[in-house]
Amino acid sequence: MKSVLITGANRSIGLETAKQxxxxxxxxxxxxxxxxxxxxxxxxxxxxxxxxxxxxxxxxTNPDSISEARNTIEREQGKLDVLINNAGILGINPQTASETSIKDIQQVFDTNFFGVISVTQAFLDLLKKSDSPRISNITSGLGSLTLHSDPSWKYYHVKGAAYGPSKSALNAYTIVLAYELRELPFKVNVIDPGYTATDFNAHSGPGSVESAASFIIKHTLTDENGPTGQYFSNDIEDEIGISPW
Structure with a gap:
């Protein structure tokens, strides 16, 4: 039986992904x-x-907690097949570039960016023991610099100095990680589940958690010919859902 770790999975999209x-x-x-x-x-x-x-x-955001989780999975399974870095925070609003404090921005980055790096590095040796390791970093359409620069994009005016940039940084890290692991059977991608109705956004999103989770799984449980180092979005209206960076 393949094993998967999903961070931040006790509610919303993470929970639905666990169920599916x-x-x-x-x-x-x-x-x-x-x-x-x-x-x-x-x-x-x-x-x-x-x-x-x-x-x-x-x-x-807690190195001891990450280490204990890693040791538990190693003891129980000996390896890990799939890592879904789903945990994330929005931070305070509004997030203006001129007034949002460094402290508030750092808090968001600690979870959304540095937290992903910490978890990934801790579990990498267990993932390398899998025949088909997968790492999916859950991002957002708000991490796309290309879309943020396009006045015709439907979310063009949804700007913030903390959340979006933390996801842009995560996207950049994922590209580097996928490149580093390219000669191994890893598939490493960023996946935007789309603007989904969850507690995260006061249920303002039009998408369902079922659709979001299904999309994450579709681009996580890929075969050996699947893409790596790619950016998928459930808000891109085509069959594949590839988002511009």
Whole structure:
């Protein structure tokens, strides 16, 4: 049975992704900053018939928490097949370039950018033990510099000094990581689940968590001929959904 770790998976898109992957027969480690909250969610899922989901405590901004999660998965599985870096925060609003404090920007980057790097580096050796390792970094359309520079883009006026730039940085890191691992069987991509109705945005998005999770899984569970170092978006209206950087 393949194993997958999803950070920030105790609610919203991460939770739905865990449910769908469990239904596909993967062993899902449902990452949550609070083990108590994660275990409560898993108990509810088990009552609904999901049996191959386990709660695991992981705070992507806490090195000790990451290390403990890594050691747990190594002890229980010996390897990791799929890493979905889903945990993220929006930060305070508004996020004007002229007035948003460095502290507030750093807080967003600590989770959305540095947290992803910390988790990825910690689990890389376990992923290398997999026959088909996959790393999916969950990004946003707001991370696209090309779209942000296009006045005709429908979200052109949705600007911020913290969240969007943190995702742009994540996109750039993913390109470098995919290149570094290009000779190995890794597939490393950034995936934008689209503007989805979740607690994250006060349910203002038009998309469903079911669609968002399905899109993430589609571009994560790819075969050996699948792309790597690519940027996919559920808001791009074509069959493949490739987003400009």
């Amino acid at each position: 992957l469990s239904s596909k027969g993967l062993l899902v480690y449902l990452g949550s900053r609070s083990l108590e909250k994660g275990e409560a969610v898993v108990k509810e899922l088990q009552e609904k018939g999901y049996q191959n989901i386990k709660a695991i405590e992981i705070d992507v």
